[in-house]
Amino acid sequence: MSQSVKLGSYLRITNQLAQRIGLGNVSFLEFIKFLLVGLLNTLVGMGLMLILKNGLEWPFWYATFTGNTVGAIVSYLMNRTFTFNSKVPIQVGIPRFSAVVLACYIFSYSISRLITVSMDSFTIGQFYIDSDNFAILLGAIIYTLANYIGQKSFVFNDYSQSSS
Numbered sequence: 266m267s268q269s270v271k272l273g274s275y276l277r278i279t280n281q282l283a284q285r286i287g288l289g290n291v292s293f294l295e296f297i298k299f300l301l302v303g304l305l306n307t308l309v310g311m312g313l314m315l316i317l318k319n320g321l322e323w324p325f326w327y328a329t330f331t332g333n334t335v336g337a338i339v340s341y342l343m344n345r346t347f348t349f350n351s352k353v354p355i356q357v358g359i360p361r362f363s364a365v366v367l368a369c370y371i372f373s374y375s376i377s378r379l380i381t382v383s384m385d386s387f388t389i390g391q392f393y394i395d396s397d398n399f400a401i402l403l404g405a406i407i408y409t410l411a412n413y414i415g416q417k418s419f420v421f422n423d424y425s426q427s428s429s
Contacts (some may be wrong), residue, residue: 266394267308267375278409294300295348295349295396296337296366296413298347299344299348299349299416299417300409302339302340302348303340303347303409304334304344304345305339305343306337306343307334307336307405309335310332310333310335310336310337310339311332311401311405312332313331313332313335313336314328314329314331314332314333314401315328315332315398317331317332318397318398318401319398324417325400325401326376329370329374329401329404330370333366333370333408334392337362337366340366340412341358341359341362344416344421345358345369345421348421349409349417351421351424352419352423353420353421353422353423358420358421361419361420362416362420365412365415365416365417365419365420366412368411368415369411369412369415370408372407372411373404373405373407373408373411374401374404374408376407377399377400377401377403377404377407378400378404378406380398380400380403381396381397381403382396384396387399396398397421397427405411
C-alpha cells in the first residue's frame with residue numbers, strides 16, 4: 266500500500282519559497298487590493314498602449330513603454346497608500362519602484378514577444394487579434410505576477426528599508 270500524503274504537506278515547499286523571496290506574509294486582502302489597483306492601472310496603461318498602437322500606429326515598443334509608464338505612475342501612488350500602506354520614504358521607494366517596473370517590463374514583454382513572434386494573427390469568435398496585440402495581453406499577465414513579487418518584497422517592504 267502506498268503511504269498517504271498529509272493534507273497540505275505539499276504546500277510546505279511553496280510556503281518556504283514564498284518566505285525566501287519575501288512573500289511569507291502575503292494576505293489575501295492585500296493581494297486583492299493589488300489586483301484592484303492593477304485593474305485600474307491596466308485600464309489606464311493598456312488602454313493607452315492599444316490606442317497608441319492601433320489608433321495612432323505607434324511601434325510596439327514605443328506604445329508599450331508609454332502606456333506602461335503612465336500605468337506605473339498610477340500603480341505607485343495607489344499601491345503605496347492603498348495596498349501596502351507603506352512608510353518607505355518616497356526617495357527610497359521611487360528608485361526601487363522604477364527598477365522593479367523596468368525589470369518587469371523588459372522581462373515580461375520580451376518573453377511575450379518571443380512567444381508570439383512566430384504567430385500569425387488569429388480570430389476568437391468575431392474578434393481579430395494580431396500577434397502584437399496578443400503579445401501585449403500576454404505580457405500584461407506575466408508583468409502582473411512579476412511586479413507583485415517585486416513590489417511586495419523589495420519596494421514597499423518596510424523591513425528591507427530599515428535594514429538597508
